[in-house]
Amino acid sequence: MDFTRKESEVLEEIKRLQSSFPNLHFHGSHPAVSTGPLIPGCEICIRSNHRAYISFPLGYHCNAKCPFCFVYAYKTDTPDKRKEEEHIRKSFLSEFQHHKDKIEGVAFTGGEPLLYLPELKVCIFEIKKAKSGLHFWVYTNGIIADDEHLGVLKDLGIQEIRFNLAATDYNKEVLKYLKRARDMFKWVAVEVPSYPKQKDKLIGCLEELNRIGIDQLTLQELLVTDINVHNLEKEGFREGYQSGIQLGLISSTKFFLYGSRKMTYEIMKYCVDKKYSFTINDCSAR
Numbered sequence: 675m676d677f678t679r680k681e682s683e684v685l686e687e688i689k690r691l692q693s694s695f696p697n698l699h700f701h702g703s704h705p706a707v708s709t710g711p712l713i714p715g716c717e718i719c720i721r722s723n724h725r726a727y728i729s730f731p732l733g734y735h736c737n738a739k740c741p742f743c744f745v746y747a748y749k750t751d752t753p754d755k756r757k758e759e760e761h762i763r764k765s766f767l768s769e770f771q772h773h774k775d776k777i778e779g780v781a782f783t784g785g786e787p788l789l790y791l792p793e794l795k796v797c798i799f800e801i802k803k804a805k806s807g808l809h810f811w812v813y814t815n816g817i818i819a820d821d822e823h824l825g826v827l828k829d830l831g832i833q834e835i836r837f838n839l840a841a842t843d844y845n846k847e848v849l850k851y852l853k854r855a856r857d858m859f860k861w862v863a864v865e866v867p868s869y870p871k872q873k874d875k876l877i878g879c880l881e882e883l884n885r886i887g888i889d890q891l892t893l894q895e896l897l898v899t900d901i902n903v904h905n906l907e908k909e910g911f912r913e914g915y916q917s918g919i920q921l922g923l924i925s926s927t928k929f930f931l932y933g934s935r936k937m938t939y940e941i942m943k944y945c946v947d948k949k950y951s952f953t954i955n956d957c958s959a960r
């Protein structure tokens with residue numbers, strides 16, 4: 675993948691695309707841009723206080739294998755990995771304890787969080803013991819999001835669930851689980867990377883997402899890392915700066931797939947024209 679695009683040109687293009695929408699919601703200094711109100715997890719995330727929530731990886735075992743995945747997710751579980759992850763969870767629990775006064779919500783991620791229900795139970799128990807009234811949300815690829823697994827999440831007090839439909843290339847069975855989730859959770863969202871290769875598949879299920887009555891569709895700008903760079907095609911661009919990096923001084927650089935955020939605004943326009951009821955949120959990791 676080449677990183678020849680200039681960040682300034684990409685940003686100009688996005689600004690032009692944004693200007694064709696009359697009522698976009700901007701959220702202070704946070705890069706999120708939405709067509710309407712955001713679900714509580716996002717509301718907490720965009721607050722200027724960056725410690726308002728904690729993103730808590732339960733472990734990196736996953737039953738999907740996404741070309742765009744930017745974490746070291748693995749398919750085959752081993753006792754060694756489980757042990758290592760136990761340490762990671764402990765360190766996140768102590769980070770939570772350290773910042774708990776400011777924290778308003780906890781986002782459970784993975785890997786695939788539904789493969790970690792006993793661990794999730796322990797973590798939520800510890801967190802609730804330390805502080806009550808928090809907002810909890812979970813990300814899932816939806817592959818095993820049946821009544822049994824969703825029921826456990828609900829009983830644990832999860833209020834918000836986000837399905838990554840892109841992980842299964844917008845599989846119809848997962849859409850059925852999403853529909854069940856709508857009956858069980860107060861807030862239901864679909865959160866996918868804006869991956870131009872899957873654009874038609876996403877468009878193909880938007881009508882159904884509207885019928886189901888999801889609250890929000892979040893489209894993430896596709897982050898390129900060492901892990902996924904060899905799976906992605908076309909061009910990328912670099913965001914941020916590097917200064918004195920040889921001396922370990924300053925590095926704030928991220929890499930993104932060019933065309934990802936452009937796709938976000940094309941999907942947004944499609945949804946707005948169709949007058950779908952859910953909010954569309956442009957989310958970028960910059």
Ligand code: SF4
Nearest residue numbers: 736740743785815841
């Ligand atoms: S579902 Fe998530 S964690 Fe699993 S492979 Fe896909 S992007 Fe990675």
